[in-house]
Amino acid sequence: MEVLGQVAEIVGDRLGSPWLWVIVFGVSGLDALLPFMPSETTVLVVAVLLGHDPARLALLALVAALGAWAGDCLGYSIGRSAGPRVIARLQRGPSGRQRYEWARTRIEQHAVLLIIAARYVPGGRVASALATGSLRYPLRRFVPLDAAGAALWAVYSVLIGYAGGATFADEPEKGLLLSFGIGLALVAGIEFGRRLRPRTPRQGKMSDRASL
Incomplete structure (x- = not known):
């Protein structure tokens, strides 16, 4: 609680600064x-x-969504330029390679769902952006799908934060604790559901892998 109180104080002192929005966009x-x-x-x-x-x-939801979308597009560009082999090597360690292969397989099977929802899986956002680029998923499809996913994520995050702030208006550290708890519970539920989902054989490669 003491740490959360300090975080609340530090951020609270900068709520009126334009640099706050730069930080939100950048992070x-x-x-x-x-x-x-x-x-x-x-x-x-x-x-x-x-x-x-x-x-x-x-404004917070808009800035966060724009930042997330811009970062995903950058990841897509890096994946597209580097290619699958280089990206696989960059994903160092067993867990990194497994996330990349998981994202690659899911893109070939359910690209739309993964682009929108991968950001709720730990490490999924990085793997998804790199994999869609390296597999040359069409940019004209990636851009609007990712924009929708980024917008949903930003609104979801803001609403959870608002719920905590509204519940404990005079005690921001408790509001932070509640919001973090809600967020962690939702992410844990998504990850648990993903692990329970039966594995399906890898399907054929995407019919629309061709570049623009």
Whole structure:
């Protein structure tokens, strides 16, 4: 609680600064390449501290969505330029390679669902952006699908933060704790459901792999 209180104080002192939006945009974008970047945490904290301020909450969702979309497009471009073999080598360690192969297989089977929903799976956003690019999934399809996914993620994160802030309007550290708990529970539920889902044989390669 003490740590959350300090975080709330630090961010709260910057709510009126334009640099806050630059940070939200940057962290949301870099999370597409560096999975340790706390994009969702940043959006949750800001949403909790903004409280009942519809205009700035809407701005927060817009900035976070634009940052996430820009980062995903950058990841797609890197994957498309590097190719599957280079990307597979870049995903160092068994877990990194497994995430990439998981994303690659899912793209060949369910590209639309993965582009929108992979960001809710730990490490899935990085693997999805790189895999769609390396497999040359059509850019004209990736861009609007990813924009929809980024928008849904941003609204979801802001709403969770708003729920915590509205519940504990005068105690932001408790609002942060509640929001983090809700977020972790939802992510854990998604991951649990993914692991329970029966594995299907790998289907043929995408019919629309051809480049633009």
